[in-house]
Amino acid sequence: MMGDRPSPPRAMSSAPTSSPSVDKVDGFSRKSVRKAKQKRSQSSSQFRSQGKPIELTPLPLLKDVPVPEQPELFLKKLQQCCTVFDFMDTLSDLKMKEYKRSTLNELVDYVTISRGYLTEQAYPEVVKMVSHNIFRTLPPSDSNEFDPEEDEPTLEASWPHLQLVYEFFIRFLESQEFQPSIAKKYIDQKFVLQLLELFDSEDPRERDYLKTVLHRIYGKFLGLRAFIRKQINNIFLRFVYETEHFNGVAELLEILGSIINGFALPLKAEHKQFLVKVLIPLHTVRSLSLFHAQLAYCIVQFLEKDPTLTEPVIRGLLKFWPKTCSQKEVMFLGELEEILDVIEPTQFVKIQEPLFKQISRCVSSPHFQVAERALYYWNNEYIMSLIEENSSVILPIMFASLYRISKEHWNPAIVALVYNVLKAFMEMNSTLFDELTATYKSDRQREKKKEKEREELWKKLEDLELKRGLRSDGIIPT
Amino acid sequence: MRDLQGIDSLLLNELKSCCAKEYNFLPREAGLNLIEINAIHSGVSAKCRDGKVEELRSLTSFFGYRTQTFVQAVNLLDRFLTIMKVQPKHVPCIGVCCLHIAAKMVEEESNVSPTHELIRISQSRFTVSDLNRMEKIISEKLSVDPDMVTALTFLHLYHSAIGSLEEIPSIGRLEAQLKACLCRLVFSKAKPSVLALSLIAQEFEVLQSATLLKIIQQFQKHLKIGDSELLHWKELVTKCMMEYRSSECNKPDNKKLVWIVSRRTAQSLQTYHFSVPGLPTIPEMSWDESESEDSCEDLSSVDSSPCGSLGSDGEGAFFPSLFHH
Numbered sequence: 001m002m003g004d005r006p007s008p009p010r011a012m013s014s015a016p017t018s019s020p021s022v023d024k025v026d027g028f029s030r031k032s033v034r035k036a037k038q039k040r041s042q043s044s045s046q047f048r049s050q051g052k053p054i055e056l057t058p059l060p061l062l063k064d065v066p067v068p069e070q071p072e073l074f075l076k077k078l079q080q081c082c083t084v085f086d087f088m089d090t091l092s093d094l095k096m097k098e099y100k101r102s103t104l105n106e107l108v109d110y111v112t113i114s115r116g117y118l119t120e121q122a123y124p125e126v127v128k129m130v131s132h133n134i135f136r137t138l139p140p141s142d143s144n145e146f147d148p149e150e151d152e153p154t155l156e157a158s159w160p161h162l163q164l165v166y167e168f169f170i171r172f173l174e175s176q177e178f179q180p181s182i183a184k185k186y187i188d189q190k191f192v193l194q195l196l197e198l199f200d201s202e203d204p205r206e207r208d209y210l211k212t213v214l215h216r217i218y219g220k221f222l223g224l225r226a227f228i229r230k231q232i233n234n235i236f237l238r239f240v241y242e243t244e245h246f247n248g249v250a251e252l253l254e255i256l257g258s259i260i261n262g263f264a265l266p267l268k269a270e271h272k273q274f275l276v277k278v279l280i281p282l283h284t285v286r287s288l289s290l291f292h293a294q295l296a297y298c299i300v301q302f303l304e305k306d307p308t309l310t311e312p313v314i315r316g317l318l319k320f321w322p323k324t325c326s327q328k329e330v331m332f333l334g335e336l337e338e339i340l341d342v343i344e345p346t347q348f349v350k351i352q353e354p355l356f357k358q359i360s361r362c363v364s365s366p367h368f369q370v371a372e373r374a375l376y377y378w379n380n381e382y383i384m385s386l387i388e389e390n391s392s393v394i395l396p397i398m399f400a401s402l403y404r405i406s407k408e409h410w411n412p413a414i415v416a417l418v419y420n421v422l423k424a425f426m427e428m429n430s431t432l433f434d435e436l437t438a439t440y441k442s443d444r445q446r447e448k449k450k451e452k453e454r455e456e457l458w459k460k461l462e463d464l465e466l467k468r469g470l471r472s473d474g475i476i477p478t
Numbered sequence: 479m480r481d482l483q484g485i486d487s488l489l490l491n492e493l494k495s496c497c498a499k500e501y502n503f504l505p506r507e508a509g510l511n512l513i514e515i516n517a518i519h520s521g522v523s524a525k526c527r528d529g530k531v532e533e534l535r536s537l538t539s540f541f542g543y544r545t546q547t548f549v550q551a552v553n554l555l556d557r558f559l560t561i562m563k564v565q566p567k568h569v570p571c572i573g574v575c576c577l578h579i580a581a582k583m584v585e586e587e588s589n590v591s592p593t594h595e596l597i598r599i600s601q602s603r604f605t606v607s608d609l610n611r612m613e614k615i616i617s618e619k620l621s622v623d624p625d626m627v628t629a630l631t632f633l634h635l636y637h638s639a640i641g642s643l644e645e646i647p648s649i650g651r652l653e654a655q656l657k658a659c660l661c662r663l664v665f666s667k668a669k670p671s672v673l674a675l676s677l678i679a680q681e682f683e684v685l686q687s688a689t690l691l692k693i694i695q696q697f698q699k700h701l702k703i704g705d706s707e708l709l710h711w712k713e714l715v716t717k718c719m720m721e722y723r724s725s726e727c728n729k730p731d732n733k734k735l736v737w738i739v740s741r742r743t744a745q746s747l748q749t750y751h752f753s754v755p756g757l758p759t760i761p762e763m764s765w766d767e768s769e770s771e772d773s774c775e776d777l778s779s780v781d782s783s784p785c786g787s788l789g790s791d792g793e794g795a796f797f798p799s800l801f802h803h
């Protein structure tokens with residue numbers, strides 16, 4: 001329901017109306033809060049043909065039927081649930097919708113607690129029922145400029161049924177009686193492909209269920225694993241290089257996290273390729289903030305499995321370092337710190353030069369959050385110990401920027417943090433620090449001298465020009 | 479080359495007159511001894527003083543103050559500590575105050591950092607008015623003389639005297655070494671003329687120039703510095719320099735620095751860690767995955783992915799083999 005907004009006062013010089021409790025960031029109210037007043041939009045593409053209303057013959061409850069008859073009843077209920085209802089029309093088939101809902105609920109419970117119900121015939125029926133309900137072309141996004149970070153997502157209208165179908169399917173997969181050897185005839189590559197397409201759903205609840213479903217399938221169907229990995233590969237590559245649109249990146253990355261965690265050593269070449277060719281380029285996408293935490297986790301897991309990957313990973317990040325988006329830069333700095341938290345000292349030495357050249361640039365950034373985040377590295381004990389061991393290499397790289405911003409940065413909080421960092425360096429390696437200070441000062445003086453000489457030269461030229469001008473005018477006779 | 483005995487007579491006179499004045503600026507030896515033997519909890523200890531001086535050295539460097547500011551500040555601090563019975567908790571205020579007084583005497587007005595900035599950067603707990611009050615006290619108790627004679631004064635004089643006779647490295651290094659020495663209380667017991675000379679002797683020893691040795695002996699003669707005295711301080715200086723040059727990290731002051739970050743950064747630091755995902759780990763089983771009984775529905779030939787098509791599941795390379803360890 002639309003909330004009633006207070007009407008603006010009539011007076012000419014009226015104060016602007018502000019909606020209550022609007023979170024102002026930087027003086028501007030957030031788009032998402034403005035939109036929250038609107039009704040949550042729903043959408044669905046489950047349309048059925050206009051025709052007679054759906055009639056389902058009510059079946060008895062499973063618990064009311066003797067055990068030997070339950071499997072058959074189970075199949076009948078599954079078949080009934082294949083019927084799909086139109087939830088966009090909120091008034092149609094209300095009774096039958098409720099019947100299906102309660103049947104689904106019953107099936108969920110049944111699958112959870114029962115024993116001996118899973119016959120071979122049940123498998124195709126289960127898969128058919130699930131397929132009918134969940135596989136559909138996703139509706140196009142309502143607004144063309146759907147911004148995943150700011151806008152409210154469009155929710156799936158048939159969620160009351162859909163949720164139960166997902167719930168049922170998960171319990172089915174997790175059931176003690178479940179046998180992958182039978183199921184794999186029906187849960188095949190085609191099924192997985194359609195499942196993966198659903199990850200583009202705007203409804204986060206659906207994606208969450210899909211995540212669990214795919215995770216279980218990956219775990220139980222060894223023959224499908226390579227296929228799943230390949231398809232996820234394709235999705236990501238399309239996302240990065242073609243469309244930059246896919247809503248389920250975070251969920252897929254979360255699944256990948258649990259897969260990477262379980263990699264056997266030594267790592268297969270295929271996995272290393274995936275890291276370098278897919279995961280690193282994923283960092284370049286504009287909507288990185290939506291899945292960065294999961295992505296960073298995957299990266300760190302890789303490095304914990306195989307530390308020799310550190311160099312290509314960090315070089316990759318440095319290559320794709322954000323140049324125009326400060327929010328992304330802060331994310332990169334966070335990820336880098338997590339990587340450094342687990343880095344081996346021998347690997348650190350290999351990349352310290354390009355790494356600290358970048359950190360030196362970040363520290364001098366006029367964007368105070370970037371500078372602050374970079375300076376905060378010096379509060380990390382492990383990083384400090386690595387810097388200490390290699391201070392003779394790192395200090396010269398950092399020194400000039402640190403010293404300069406201690407004098408020039410506009411933000412006093414940054415200046416205070418720089419003091420902390422300089423002090424740490426002073427304690428680490430006094431001689432080098434003093435040498436660098438001396439060189440810096442003499443360089444500065446030389447620059448000032450040059451600057452002065454240049455100015456004087458220009459002044460001389462100006463004077464010459466004036467004199468020449470006077471002579472050519474003929475005002476002063478030669 | 480000038481005759482060895484021609485240490486510039488003007489400089490020599492200057493040296494002698496400084497020598498005469500240096501006693502005025504010496505901290506009381508008895509007081510220094512007291513500090514040395516003080517255990518940490520009963521009054522100001524050597525460790526407390528040294529830690530404070532280290533901090534002043536950092537601040538000097540940070541604010542771009544000259545060495546002279548630092549040296550004078552340390553002198554004021556030492557002299558004050560030896561004539562007043564001071565509680566350790568006041569040492570931070572006294573230290574920063576001395577630095578400020580010295581800066582006002584030595585630096586150009588525009589270069590002197592305002593007191594609130596000084597307090598903010600040094601993460602001190604006292605206020606600007608505390609600092610002002612302390613300044614009055616110190617000025618009353620000590621004769622604050624902008625022309626005070628310190629080891630640096632002598633260092634400069636020695637250096638210019640020698641520099642006109644021999645090729646020597648610049649004074650920058652010597653100044654840095656002096657600053658390092660002054661961070662140890664023991665060197666406040668030395669006469670400035672002796673301390674400066676021992677620094678020079680120690681530094682130029684490596685040059686092994688007979689000429690320099692003779693010049694140093696000349697200084698000794700004119701300023702009445704005994705051999706044993708010079709040797710004693712030279713040894714201590716050498717030891718100190720070894721530690722200064724060593725690559726071991728020196729953290730004298732255990733005061734942990736405060737890292738103040740903005741609210742947004744603090745928030746992002748907290749919410750950052752995606753530590754344990756909700757999904758349990760799926761172990762990879764290499765032998766199972768290479769066999770595939772599902773190759774009948776191999777759709778990889780259908781999709782036009784940039785990766786190229788896959789052979790049977792798990793066996794084909796995903797990418798052309800660019801990447802092999």
